[in-house]
Amino acid sequence: MSLNTNKSLILNKIKSHYNFKSDAEFARFLEIKPSTLANWYARNSIDYDRLFSKCEGINANWLLSGEGPMLISEIKEQNTFKDVEGITRSEFLLRTDKVMQYNQIIPLYDIHATAGLVTLFKNDKQTPVDYYSIPNLPKVDGAVQITGDSMYPILKSGDIVFYREINNILENIYYGEMYLLDIQNDDDEYTTVKYIQTSERGPEWIKIVSYNSHHSPKDIHLSSVKAAAFIKGSLRLNSMR
Structure with a gap:
């Protein structure tokens, strides 16, 4: 942290x-x-x-x-030790053992200051507001703080999600997984976190689904998705005052 x-x-x-x-x-x-x-x-x-x-x-x-x-x-x-028979950890790993992965320094960006994912992904000189290091997290491109309650209680407003940018959503969708999306619908543009599922309207459509049952699923055309990122992890900060 x-x-x-x-x-x-x-x-x-x-x-x-x-x-x-x-x-x-x-x-x-x-x-x-x-x-x-x-x-x-x-x-x-x-x-x-x-x-x-x-x-x-x-x-x-x-x-x-x-x-x-x-x-x-x-x-x-x-993390290297010898047991009673002199076998080191590096020589013998139990299946339940976790091998340390590459330690990343993850930039945290202010998505509101960048006016959405499109601007964030295109501007490689965007200044991070903070940095995180999370052990054993898969490779990610950055982190942002989310707002809204559409994924509550899995995610709540203020949680930090770690993302991996997707360049071609049509070819790289894993249906049923959680994504960070920039969506343009008529004159409305917004950034949201949703599950993506297949749509009955055809291969060029997707269904975005919230975890919160008060938010209804919605079919949108892929052309409405201006930017997308696969969510690899999340962090909830509980401050005690």
């Missing part, structure tokens, strides 16, 4: 790990201007995508929180 950490400490640990003697040397490694690095220190901010791409093997959870092992290799060492 994303935490309000001391970014200078994180930067200094990375700098020390690579044995850089100066900030200028560190900046060259990151392929940024020394003034940019100085701004990171001054503003307590980090370009997570750049650090994660340039620093091979870094643990995304540590990069976000400053807690735990700095390197993925250190996690693997912690």
Whole structure:
């Protein structure tokens, strides 16, 4: 998860790990201007995508929180053990064991500020409002906070969903799964989360279905779907005041 950490400490640990003697040397490694690095220190901010791409093997959870092992290799060492017969975990895995997947840094976008999925997907320079790292989550493109109650109680307004963008919905629909959709219907445009099911009206139509029984299913033509993303996971934040 994303935490309000001391970014200078994180930067200094990375700098020390690579044995850089100066900030200028560190900046060259990151392929940024020394003034940019100085701004990171001054503003307590980090370009997570750049650090994660340039620093091979870094643990995304540590990069976000400053807690735990700095390197993925250190996690693997912690997870390796020997049983009474001397067999290591890496040599023998039970079927119920979970192998750690690639640690992602996931950008959280303000979908309301971007005016929908179409603008978000086309603008690769969109600035994230936050970042998350979720262990064992499949590969995703980003995250957004949803509104509305159409999928309640599975999803409620304010929940965060992690999505994988779909380039061709006609060829890449998995019927019965949950999707993030940008829909244009006459003069109405809206972003919604729905199940997609087959429609009796033909192959160029889909039925969008809510989990909340108070919302009726609706058949829409595929041409009305301006953008779509497959929902890979969700996160609910319950704050205690």
